[in-house]
Amino acid sequence: MPEVANTTQLAQSRFAAGPIEQRKVLVEGIAKKLMLVAALCLIVPVLSIITYIFFKAAPVLGLDFLWGVPEGGGTGGGIWPPLIGTFFLVLVSLCICAPIGIMSGIYLNEYAPDNWFTRVINMAVTSLAGVPSIVHALFGVGAFVLTFGMGESLLAASCTIAVMTIPVLITSTREALSAVPMAFRQACWNMGATKWQTIRTIVLPNSISGILTGVILEVSRAAGETAPILFTGAAASIPFMADSLGDKLMPYYLGDKFMALSYHLKVVADKLNDVPEAMKYGTAAVLIGLIFILNSFSIVLRMYLRSRKKW
């Protein structure tokens, strides 16, 4: 027996790589490395942007900055009013676009027959998703601020953000829904369940994690934009006299103009010389932080709902 083992070791293995195999392995290695480098390239800008901004913002960052009120047109003080303004903007937009986006997504994915009408809707969704945000802003001015008489207000701005977000929401909802296997729907129909019974008891419980994550991600992304709120309700500065804690947490009503982080950043960044650099980077850092927190929230929510997922 040992002799046999020896001879096999000495002789060239019959499974040794031939020239074509060697070439394949080489090409495989190059392809893999190329794509790895591409993926790494993605991390570099993210990390450098975040490091740079937080480094520059370090002098002002702190509880006083977050909780304080801007002074001297943003040259000093804190950032609370725009921070809570953006938070409200996200909340109100969510309330408007989530039901519409999710329900139309469900309709298109589960109910809509394949006919010209559905194709028109699908085309509208795709085109709306591609419209630049500044165009949405102008639409917001025409429709919500003027025609519906909302004036420049939190409500008008939220509606504009909602219109901008709905098409992407529909797409993400449909993706989440189509991930639910067709066999489940078939099983339900065959027991005489209606589509709605099927959706409510089987399809939605199994896709809700994807749907909600999409909603939060898309809305928080939109709320970070300046253009849609530029003419629809954002204010450069609002006299902010909050005496009680209640006033400080609920500073804006739906009909009020409001401050928002993205617009505040634009305002302080425009004033090149008056505003200390740390104030600008501080604002940017808080905006990034807020979006980051919202995204993490949606990821945690997704993990929680997935752990309860039913198959």
Next chain:
Amino acid sequence: MSDTETDELSIRTRNLSLWYGNFQALYDVSVDIKPNIITSLIGPSGCGKTTLLRCFNRINERYGNVTTKGEVQILGENIYTEAVALAELRKSVGMVFQRPNPLPISIEKNILFGVRSHSRRSDLPASRREELIESALTEVSLWNELKDNLKRKATTLTLEQQQKLCIARLLPLKPDIILMDEPCSALDADGIERIEELISDLKDRYTIVIVTHNMAQARRASDECIYMYLGEIKEHAPTMELFMNPKNEQTAMYIEGRYG
């Protein structure tokens, strides 16, 4: 069994033709299926046996662009009329699929799913629900295996148990006819044997129509056999007769395994 009266038939079709878009899948199918026996549909792939099966509870309509002509009578009543509520029809004509498709919920909820979608909450008190679950699982001989695990997710069962569960969840709806589309093709030999036993136990209470690719199975497990080819019925006879003494030349070739 000769000369069965029309209203005693479970399923009767007359000149049933069906198109998927422009493709004609069934040509003038006229067939009588007798109650409380197992009828198997055999024939090469694409011959229309699954399509015919799906006509019997009108589930074909869910697959888009389908045109149906002719008549299908279930228990003496034409089901292709406006007066037929699809949910009621499917209560009476249940279907079991090729791949077991239990819903991703607990075993007990799977069994109750059908009745729940057809009743008010107040008509299903806990005692009634337990009764339904026990009798359905007993009928498919799963009760002893599963009675302590009714909250378990149905998707974690073995394939054989899943397929039995898929049969069990039709039973609380009190169906008259159970359609089976290759119900054993995802199972191993033992599973096939036990499902076949189960099917033959069920035929006293239900009319069973089973599509199968497996000729040995059709021979073992069915009372009557229908051979289809290219959307037409070539032969319909008691199973033994069809296998021992086929009248149609194509049937003979198929069951001898010369093509298929």
